[in-house]
Amino acid sequence: MKTKPSPKPSTTPPAAAAPEAERANSPARLLELYGQIVLIRRAEERLIAMFADGEVPGFIHLSIGQEAVSAGVMSALTATDTIASTHRGHGHAIAKGLPLDGFFAELLARNAGLCRGRGGSMHVADMSVGMLGANGIVGAGLSIALGSALAHKRLGRTAVAVAFFGDGALAEGLLHECLNMAALWRLPLLFVCENNGWSEFLPSDKQIAFKLKDLAAAYGIPHTSVDGNDVAAVADAAAEVVAAVRAHGPAVLECLTTRVRGHFEGDAQKYRDPADMQALSERDPLRIAARELARLGIGEESLEAVRARVEERIAAAVTAARAGTDPDFMAAKADVYTPAEAL
């Protein structure tokens, strides 16, 4: 694979990626991807409401507008592939297959949460599906994914590891260390940059003096750019890139996407141009997928059925989470180290 010459997103799927039946824009597959986006979107919209009501403690960082990246990349992974996520990780977690009950219970700080109410939004993890954790430290997931890829290779697995990071993390020195080591050792590591144009409260062009494409080229790592709001495009690009990573070593997939709700939920985004905010709806990954499904002849009733199933799942998960109890302090305190009886 070659580094793409154009910095602009390529909305057309890469050529010769997969047989026609498996292509993302086959109706069945696109409908499935649409379902994933709806699931992430509705889960986060539910969190917005519960956060406003004071039901969700702490900070949450929403991935609304970026869901196609999670859905598309994860569609190319198997259950044994591992991912390291970011502070904006709900989409990654849900798309990787975390149980929804445990996800909501964790966000509500319940004992039944995936992390038993000790981590919350920024630390959601599920080792059983290869989700090595959201992360409160920008860029930290890069080296965790590097190590995971190292383990896959040393233990003779065919699995790949995926490091998700935002364009804000382009300014972290650890990215250089990890790109270098991944290239040196030809690790099965995919770097997925969710480039939403913002580094916390500043546009990234005020923080980053280089293009990721050029940086990747410096390490001899192939770079692919894709419209991160077009789930079919992401899925096709990911299928091709993941296969290449499995066979040959590291790659960078840069997904150009949009951050809709600000850096954190509650961010009034006064620093943003209202016209830019207005334009976001045109790039809404849900609308783009729905439009494509209509073009493929999928009727609105099929989409409605998908949405209804999602609503049911979320309602059930929220109900279960709300019914949960607080975690026990002594049990938490006893679990800082592996308990002796487990040795």
Place this chain on the structure above:
Amino acid sequence: MPEIRYLAAINRALGDALQDDPTVVVFGEDVSEAGGSFGASRGLRERFGADRVFDTPISEAAIAGAAVGAALSGLRPVVEIMFMDFTTLVMDAMVNQAAKARFMFGGQASVPMVLRTPHGGGLGAGPQHSQCLEAWFAHIPGLKVVCPSDPVSAYGLLRAAIADPDPVVVVENKALYAMKGEVPDQLEPMPIGHARILREGRDVTLVSYGAAVHTCRKAADRLAAEGVEPEVLDLLSLQPWDEAAVLASLSRTHRLVVVHEAVEAFGIGAEIAARMADIGFDELDAPIARVGAPFMPVPFSKALESAYIPSADAVAGAVRRILA
């Protein structure tokens, strides 16, 4: 009993762990082709191959972070950070990731990694190659910290650290690397969290770890000539530390001096002194004294450095002060 060097004991522990467990890997700067900058991993690449004993670029943050990720994905990584001073660069991986993964993921995972690193002065290595920073790591819930003082403990604690399901920082005093000591034919892992008595005594307890235990022994010999019999306790493990053993010794001697090469202020000694002042208050016949390095960077000049590192005279002086 045969004699081996401290460094050879580390080498043997690494080799035995690599032999016994196929998931153990050793990596770090110059650990493979060069066999380690101090030689701790010499010959291991030849025995176990470059897939299991491999060199990394000079990227401490990624070395430690990769160890966390590898440990979460089925390996038991043993990484070397060439000087403890360089662990400033691994703090996110150790403090925010390795230490917290088990807890913040609700017990789903543990991070069975080991970070080996040498501390200590005496080699004229200067302010950035001599520091004793173990208290930083001992302050972090989720990390374990051990500090061997002789070949037997260098082997035993490293084996225990590698077998441990949680992240362990193994701090080696580089001035001890060349030290020779008798070892049994069959070296064994030493359980983490247990102190040992190196010298029995009735008048004062000297609690120490690493190279400073030898300073304490020297001081004890001098004091014995004056009719004072100190008990010397080697902590071996700093997090967790053997509170029961320190309290038991204090209950026999009723006086306590805590000694380490690290800067005295805010150090391991402060924790031990505070704890014993609380739970051991009724046993104390004198104030608890601390002997550590002064609050200044480790100097380069031999004249300055030898004044900097706590001496046997300083330890004996502290004992005489609290006996007076």
